[in-house]
Amino acid sequence: MAISHYGNKSCDTKTTGNDVVVLVDELLKEATRVGASDIHFEPGGNELSVKFRLDGVLNTVETLPRAISDNVIARLKVLGNLLTYRNDIPQEGRIETNNGSPDVVDRRLSVFPTIYGQRAVVRIFYQNTELTDLEQLGLADQILSTLKHIARANQGILLVTGPAGSGKSTTLAAILRYIQKQFPGKSIVTLEDPVELRLDGVTQVQITPFGPMTFPTALRSLLRQDPEVLMIGEIRDAETAKIAIEAGLTGHLLMSTMHSGRPSAAILRLLEMGIEPYQITSSVSAVLNQRLVRRLCENCKKDNNGDFEAVGCEKCLGTGFKGRMLIAEIMQLDGPLRKAVLARSDCDGLEKMLDEQGHKHILEDGLRFVRQGITTQAELDKVCGSANT
Ligand SMILES: [Zn+2]
Incomplete structure (x- = not known):
């Protein structure tokens, strides 16, 4: 092309x-x-x-x-x-x-x-100029209500996982706006690298990855500024993880992103960063894992008796797709899962427990868009391929 x-x-x-x-x-x-x-x-x-x-x-x-x-x-x-x-x-x-x-x-x-x-x-x-409300993200009802519940809490940690470019910042910005609407006046601070979305009424701090203002140094100082809600662009190192966990344990609602393919992998990654299992179970409320699937180009998609196919035209630069949709799954750290984390269960162990609890996998969430002819099965499989790593 x-x-x-x-x-x-x-x-x-x-x-x-x-x-x-x-x-x-x-x-x-x-x-x-x-x-x-x-x-x-x-x-x-x-x-x-x-x-x-x-x-x-x-x-x-x-x-x-x-x-x-x-x-x-x-x-x-x-x-x-x-x-x-x-x-x-x-x-x-x-x-x-x-x-x-x-x-x-x-x-x-x-x-x-x-x-x-x-x-x-x-x-x-x-600069993302389109501010999206939490309700407009297209999340399944159960995920939406869980996120709202977490956003209304006074402390705890919400982790959003997925590869780069999976819409994590848009989701977090939508949650922050939800908090603003629900609790006007709450002190909200973000540390971002870079600031992609300007939010009125939120103190946004730009991290300088090659300068003195790194995530850990900024976060440590920021905790002395008495914030109630904190958003950290990404937890990429052990030092940031430690401070973030402490913040989540001490009366702050903290949100951040991590690179991991599965929600359970995010927990494992925290353990690898030296966070103790009891610190995770007492601070992390939930892990939201998300991806963006490409939306079939409305101008050229081909309908084979309800089975849609990507074709390609001028409007979609020959790709057959235009725009993307959010798909997600959420893992709440409750009862049995907490016990498994405390017992330092591995990824497979945690996943097995999720399956037993009837957890709705991200692939299942994406199926609703395949059924509606909004995306293709092949696109969903490709995007979720990394969900198993
Ligand atoms: Zn097209």
């Missing part, structure tokens, strides 16, 4: 430095225009593939000649303030967002050496 053809004009014969500057600039602009979440620059033996992640899926948009690969990566490194003369080490930086795209709040660049040269990924963070 080709979205545009910058390569043709810029790279046929001799490529000047200026051509590469224009090329990279156009790629960055085009990615933002189509709403890509990431741009991949992947060097191969003879070419440099440029891919956009759209609705969660990578699509090749450009195949550039190998000859200009180094120049393209070098240009990105200049934009990201990285060391252009070091090609042998991984580097991370950010590309300033003053290119006339007010929707973009941050662009992170990561460069990595491979046998074919350097590979670069630009992750684009958008």
Whole structure:
């Protein structure tokens, strides 16, 4: 699928430095225009593939000649303030967002050496202007009522899990807005990396991953500011996990995200980070695991007697899909599960217990959209494939 053809004009014969500057600039602009979440620059033996992640899926948009690969990566490194003369080490930086795209709040660049040269990924963070109410997320009734119950509590921890780009920040923002409406005046503070959604009446703090304001340092100081509700962008290290658990145990309602494929895996990850089982059972209220499944393009989807198929048209850039839907499952840490966590049960043990309790798996939740012809079984299987890891 080709979205545009910058390569043709810029790279046929001799490529000047200026051509590469224009090329990279156009790629960055085009990615933002189509709403890509990431741009991949992947060097191969003879070419440099440029891919956009759209609705969660990578699509090749450009195949550039190998000859200009180094120049393209070098240009990105200049934009990201990285060391252009070091090609042998991984580097991370950010590309300033003053290119006339007010929707973009941050662009992170990561460069990595491979046998074919350097590979670069630009992750684009958008200002999410569409505020979604908790009721509008499309969650199943049981999950919605559990989340509301947790949001009304004065303490405890809600963890939201799923891979990058699975809509976790949108869900958390919706819960924060629900709390604001239910309890006007409650002190709500967020620590984010970066702040993707501006919320009126909420104190939002931007973490500087390459600077002094990291999650643990900010969180520790913040607890002295007497917040009632805390949202931490992500628990990625043991130090943050420890402070978060303490906060959840001492009269704060804390919400955060973790990278894990299954709800039980989030608990295991906390254990691996050195959190004691009793600290988990007395602080964590629930784990919400979620994914986004692509919605079939209404313009081109094919109905085979109620069995819908993705086709592809102009409107969906040939992918057959347009937009995404939220699917989820929730694990509450109650009675038998608590005992299993205290006994340091492994992932399979916890999952087995969930099954016995009639837990509704995320795949089951997604089936309702397959039945309604909103997505396909294949899409659901693909998205939930990582649910078993
Ligand atoms: Zn279409």
